[in-house]
């Protein structure tokens with residue numbers, strides 16, 4: 001009797017084990033399938049964004065081009081109001097152009113990526129400061145850094161990441177000239193890079209959503225922007241296996257943090 | 271103002287472009303250059319090949335000194351044109367400058383593999399576009415030695 005009970009129990013265990021194994025197999029098949037569906041839809045999304053951006057540029061070039069020709073060659077023949085209207089067309093085209101170009105960048109974070117290499121972030125920082133030269137000068141601001149590490153990754157994308165974060169620090173400020181400071185700390189097998197500014201700050205309730213695409217907290221008149229920059233940052237950080245977040249209070253400046261795994265070199269599928 | 275030419279005649283440039291706005295903008299951009307230009311226009315790759323082979327209504331067409339080739343066009347696109355040109359002994363010496371909206375790395379690489387003479391993109395900003403057109407005119411008609419062309 002005891003034997004029989006044991007046998008029954010064993011059989012039940014074996015049964016459930018087999019069930020569990022099958023279940024796991026099924027799950028992993030489903031996962032693989034889900035993953036390839038996600039990959040497929042990512043590819044389609046990238047293609048869509050690319051084609052949309054490409055095909056949007058052609059008519060835009062027409063509108064912008066002819067408005068610019070009117071502005072330049074017909075100034076004297078038009079009254080003040082007409083000149084002002086043309087100015088608005090040109091400005092609108094420039095905004096549209098910025099949107100398209102950011103959308104392209106966003107769609108290319110995965111499709112136009114390079115293999116990882118050792119990247120000296122001090123060099124990347126210097127390049128970015130040179131690229132942002134005129135906006136630093138125009139804002140009367142100052143961008144400085146502490147000692148930054150050499151990490152594995154995609155150089156062009158680190159440059160894009162720092163450019164967006166520092167650029168935000170230069171844009172979102174009050175009367176006080178912007179100060180942006182970039183530093184890095186090591187711990188728990190990862191580097192944490194901090195980009196600190198003295199700008200207008202961001203209320204806590206927006207801290208999550210601000211990384212979503214097209215999420216903006218200000219109108220174009222207050223602060224210009226496309227609402228894509230931080231979404232690009234998040235995609236780049238995710239591709240490098242890190243996290244991105246911010247600490248900020250309204251009126252007290254913001255610090256954006258992102259992590260880079262120290263072992264590095266592992267490209268994340270997304 | 272127009273001080274550059276080709277042995278006393280205007281430069282013959284063939285623009286292969288499907289979009290009429292881009293054609294007008296390209297003409298406008300050439301106005302600011304020092305080069306005397308006869309800008310010929312065809313609207314797709316098929317017309318381009320007929321023009322170059324002097325077929326149909328193009329029997330009197332001049333052999334262009336330079337071809338400005340768009341990539342995305344209906345009927346026959348710029349990629350197909352370039353692929354056909356390199357196979358044609360009578361035409362493969364002609365300088366071809368790609369002038370397109372596409373900055374896809376795939377396109378850039380493939381067009382250079384087909385030995386295009388240069389790859390340029392059309393910016394939205396007209397001042398920049400003018401700068402590019404004038405740069406092409408300056409480079410191809412004052413700096414380089416082009417293949418002989420007695421029309």
Ligand SMILES: [Mg+2]
Pocket residue numbers: 287288289292340342343
């Ligand atoms: Mg076209």
